[in-house]
Amino acid sequence: MTSLRPGSTIGILGGGQLARMLAKAGARLGLRAHVYSPVADDPAFEVCAARAIAAFEDETALAEFAAAVDVVTYEFENVPSQTAAFLEAHSLVRPNPRVLALTQDRLTEKSFVRGLGIETAPFENVESVEMLAAAVSRLGLPAILKTRRFGYDGKGQIMLREGADLSAAFEQLGRAPCVLEGFVPFAREVSVVAARGADGAFRAYDVCENVHEHHILALTVAPARISPQTAAASVEMARKIAEAADYVGVIAVEMFVVETAGGERLVVNEIAPRVHNSGHWTLDGAVTSQFEQHMRAVAGWPLGSTRRHGARVEMRNLIGEQVDEWPDLLAEEGACLHLYGKKETRPGRKMGHVTRVFADRD
Secondary structure: OOOOOOOOEEEEEOOOHHHHHHHHHHHHOOOEEEEEEOOOOOHHHHOOOEEEEOOOOOHHHHHHHHHHOOEEEEOOOOOOHHHHHHHHOOOOEOOOHHHHHHHOOHHHHHHHHHHOOOOEOOEEEEOOHHHHHHHHHHHOOOEEEEEOOOOOOOOOEEEEOOOOOHHHHHHHOOOOOEEEEEOOOOOEEEEEEEEEOOOOOEEEOOOEEEEEEOOEEEEEEEOOOOOHHHHHHHHHHHHHHHHHOOOOEEEEEEEEEEEEOOEEEEEEEEEEOOOOHHHOOHHHHEOOOHHHHHHHHHOOOOOOOOOEOOOEEEEEEEEHHHHHHHHHHHHOOOEEEEEOOOOOOOOOOEEEEEEEEEOOOO
16 A cells, blocks of 8 residues: 555544544644544544444445545454454455454453463463363462453453452353453553554654553553663564554553562563553653554554653543543643543543653653
């Protein structure tokens, strides 16, 4: 594929805040965003050039959408696999739908990563209470039971400790196929947000450190407090994953940093085949934001600089009623406020974020 020209249309599956920020980034470069979502009041519809409100299973609407765009991408990984396959038969889809299939199932994803020689948490497939008991006997407790599909922000997972009722835990997750993950005694959580272009070019942002509260990302700081050697190793892991998946676009790889007597060790937790919450700091803290970078990549354009502004950048999510702090944040010098335009404030819902760029690391 030759590079798209300015004025081309990029179709985005999903209409949440990630699609909203992708559309805004594309518009600055003269790229139109056509957003497809079954949810009529999604925030991306406020800023896109065109919209399609239809179910992901509506093949007539999907065919019309594919005919109206030059390339298709997505803002979240739970797009039905049959939707992605249907669109690929009618249009170019980036990242490729095989990446969706890979990351939609935790068992498949972890097996893929481990097959590349990259360490993950120990894991076992669980499809019954009997399989769960056998997995616990091998991995020990504490351990985390996760549904293989459709889990995010702490949903679809349960921490199992000594004395846990295994039958009740499996029942609580709907008796769905699961993986049991052995507990990783990590010192910190980090992520690599990077991009791979259609020509194979690869660029990564500074490795960032993440703090979660109630299983939801609360704070991201770049750069992470890790050694240069660990940072380089984490970027190389992300590169290896992206190349093995023939990936095009922005990808995020979440990792645990484990401190040992011999130094820091990296354990891959999850892959996100899209722009990522931990990359929001790049909107104000890097030369090229992750959103612009993704639009560049899927359009076949050269990747932009990932150089960080300042010595340290912080991104804090505004979750639920924290969004009510907006007047104080607007008045704070140096604070960059981003509100997502969501009409209803709910506990645990990401309503916006604020970034701050600092001249020194302290």
